Amino acid sequence: MDKKLLIITGATGSGKTTVSHYLKEAYAIPQVVTHTTRPKRHNEVAGVDYYFETPESMQAKHLIESVTYSGYQYGSSYEALELAWQQSPLISLVVDTQGAKTYLKTFPQEVMVLFLTVSAPDSLVTRLQKRRDSPEAIEKRLASAEFKRDLMVPSELNQHAKVIVNDDWALTKQTLADLIAQLK
Numbered sequence: 001m002d003k004k005l006l007i008i009t010g011a012t013g014s015g016k017t018t019v020s021h022y023l024k025e026a027y028a029i030p031q032v033v034t035h036t037t038r039p040k041r042h043n044e045v046a047g048v049d050y051y052f053e054t055p056e057s058m059q060a061k062h063l064i065e066s067v068t069y070s071g072y073q074y075g076s077s078y079e080a081l082e083l084a085w086q087q088s089p090l091i092s093l094v095v096d097t098q099g100a101k102t103y104l105k106t107f108p109q110e111v112m113v114l115f116l117t118v119s120a121p122d123s124l125v126t127r128l129q130k131r132r133d134s135p136e137a138i139e140k141r142l143a144s145a146e147f148k149r150d151l152m153v154p155s156e157l158n159q160h161a162k163v164i165v166n167d168d169w170a171l172t173k174q175t176l177a178d179l180i181a182q183l184k
């Protein structure tokens, strides 16, 4: 199989992390671990969910791209991408829509974009509460320009992204099964 990179993007709370973890568990699709200066959440594991960095250590990485999202830095490194591709030709990477655009430009042959959304944006807030994000973190996130931007598929991705409305997890799993069957 040729190298393929599933870029998973969409708004906060739309289910990017859930989909990426599920693809790893159910289909053995490795995840590219990215770097961030954001504080670790209670259920996150360093080196698995993210490499947690200081602004100084972030600067020392060989990043393919990086963004500021809701006041923190995020970036993906060549090392992490290659590490995942060493494990499997089919890998996944969770990024914001800015990152998705960069990846599509940089790896046009390898990239396939999944854009996750929900039909009622209000349900995203409930999901963040359920995830036990702090009220302050939720408020900051919802107020950010990046959150509002990532509610919609950007025009540059329109032609290329497969949109998944992740209202119902059982349906999403079926959509993913169909997609993986096409890729393999």
Ligand SMILES: Nc1nc2c(ncn2[C@@H]2O[C@H](COP(=O)(O)OP(=O)(O)O)[C@@H](O)[C@H]2O)c(=O)[nH]1
Pocket (backbone or CB within 6 Å): 009, 010, 011, 012, 013, 016, 017, 034, 035, 036, 038, 065, 066, 067, 069, 074, 075, 076, 094, 095, 096, 097, 098, 099, 100
């Ligand atoms: N461009 C880019 N975005 C990233 C990277 N790592 C994470 N992100 C995105 O940064 C945003 C914030 O991530 P996070 O704080 O984990 O919040 P969450 O989306 O609510 O789980 C999300 O859209 C992530 O997909 C990266 O390396 N590059």
Ligand SMILES: Nc1ncnc2c1ncn2[C@@H]1O[C@H](COP(=O)(O)OP(=O)(O)O)[C@@H](O)[C@H]1O
Pocket (backbone or CB within 6 Å): 010, 011, 012, 013, 014, 015, 016, 017, 018, 019, 127, 128, 130, 131, 166, 167, 168, 169, 172
């Ligand atoms: N289809 C779904 N229905 C209900 N809750 C969901 C669904 N998909 C994900 N969730 C939950 O929503 C919350 C946010 O999901 P997460 O994957 O962390 O989103 P993201 O990575 O896009 O911010 C988590 O608590 C997750 O368990």
